[in-house]
Amino acid sequence: MKKEHKTETAPEGQALTPEMEPKREKQFYPDYLAEIIFCALVGFELLLIVAMAWPPPLGRVIDFTRQFQPRSEWYFLWLFEVLLYFPGRSAFIGAVVFPVVYFLLLMMIPFIDRGRNGRFKAKIVAWTLLGLFIFFTALRVIRDTWPNLFS
Amino acid sequence: MERRAFLRKAVFSFFSLSGISLGVAAAFLYPARPGARKEQDVYLMDEDDLPRRGVRMVTFSVHSDEHDVTMVNRVFVVGSPEGVIALSPVCTHLGCFVNWDANRKEFICPCHGAKYTMRGEIISGPQPRPLMQLPLKVDHGKVYLGVKV
Amino acid sequence: MGRMLAWLDERFHVIKPHRRFLQRRIPDGLNYAYCFGGLAFTFFLVLAGTGLLLSIYYIPSEKEAYRSIVMINETVLFGWLIRSLHKWAASFFIVSIILHTIRVFATRSYRPPRELNWMVGSLTFLVAMASAFTGYLLPWDQRAYWATEVGTAMIQTIPFAGDALMLAVRGSNEVSGATLIRFYSIHVLFLPLCMGLLLWMHFHMIKRQGIAKRL
Ligand code: HEM
Ligand code: FES
8 A cells, every 4th residue: 555544533532622622522432332232232132032932943853764854044045045056066166166256255345446436346246245145045935935836 | 693594593483383283283173084984784674575666765773883873874775677776865966865756756855956766867956976876785585785884 | 430440440451541442533424224233243242141051051962962952942941041042143143244244335434444344344254154054053953964964065065175175074974973073162162262353353443443434
């Protein structure tokens, strides 16, 4: 980097005395902290309600002689779905290349947003990534709900 | 100069040592004797019970001495004009167990829908290979299955 | 400030060095979309707390894992609640991280000097997914077994090194007791340590760089 980075925030911690500042600006403490704590409490409350209402059921004992339809957690459904499109020896692409490339693209977004059309490029990448996640998750859910829709 | 050379050496040794340590850690994590599996003959059924035509799911139990556990497992015994074979239920795609669909006369994997014929050949789906055949042995009217434990 | 706090601060010396940080002005225009990071952290704390509790009763062995889960669910006082909280908090955690990432992207807060923090944040996401994956095996029931079977078999598809890598992950040819212990250790020791380190970096950079101004 040629120049030193500028931080776009207010210069660090000038103690604000009331005379200097007629209308007190929001500070990290206590204003912002209070908001965070409020959010945290609401979030925890929500979690508690959900956890009490829907405790996870006990699974079945492992039994190789029983028919079983494996299911993954909702946040892995999209990866599960992607596997379908890479048959045979290309399974590698769906199972490994796709997730790795996906993750690298996510991580590299700040470097994609460079130059004149940077933000535009970054937007395309980011919304594509989010779109893929939603699209494949939705497909999987549809398949699981109506198993015979596509066959 | 003395000092610099010494420092450089120190830094160099530090990084080499770290590298070696990482290597040792990786080797430590790699399971010991992973390939050490012995084939074991397990009694399945009497020769008279072998299906002449059709698919029968047979369950059997094997004891693994190394892990000291007994596992109940299953295998498909398939009879057809070409002879009797034993098919491993492990889908060659990613290892789910396939089920026999008696109406459609095919093996169907519940994971990603791989389909195999009655003799384990690929019909459709993401699987790279046909179902694996396991060795069947007949000895004095009893049928044994060769399982790797 | 209470006298107790003052007494403590005299030994720990945290308040003065952090005064600048505590009194720092917060840019205008922040709204509640900015709370998802804090929310994610809240759920991480819940995960850590309930996870520690569960580890008291859980037995990471092929023969006893399932039974110990049954015991937690049915005999231990509030066991079902702790288990439920741990499970749901994982989902809430991942939702919060996703929303937080969307917020950071939408406000373009990833630009220099915050690009490194974006990368650290992405890594926390990876570690979160890995934790979810390893934790899923621990109940040692049908669902757990088969999900792990498929998930680890994915590694095997890598050309040449696939078999060796899969063995290193499973610890045996099939998903077995060896896999269970591996995943247990990774789930309760390796990954939480990684996560702690990443979060420390994440928060440290926020402290030093401040929150990005609204565009
Ligand atoms: C364990 C998960 C995570 C936790 C607990 C967490 C927590 C936080 C918190 C508390 C903040 C302060 C601002 C806010 O609340 O929005 C923050 C900011 C930030 N996070 Fe995260 N985060 C996590 C994951 C991520 C991920 C996955 C990314 C990106 C891929 C990310 C990128 C960032 C960046 C760049 C900032 C600075 C934003 C700014 O200055 O406005 N974080 N994080
Ligand atoms: S594991 Fe059988 S189709 Fe994927």
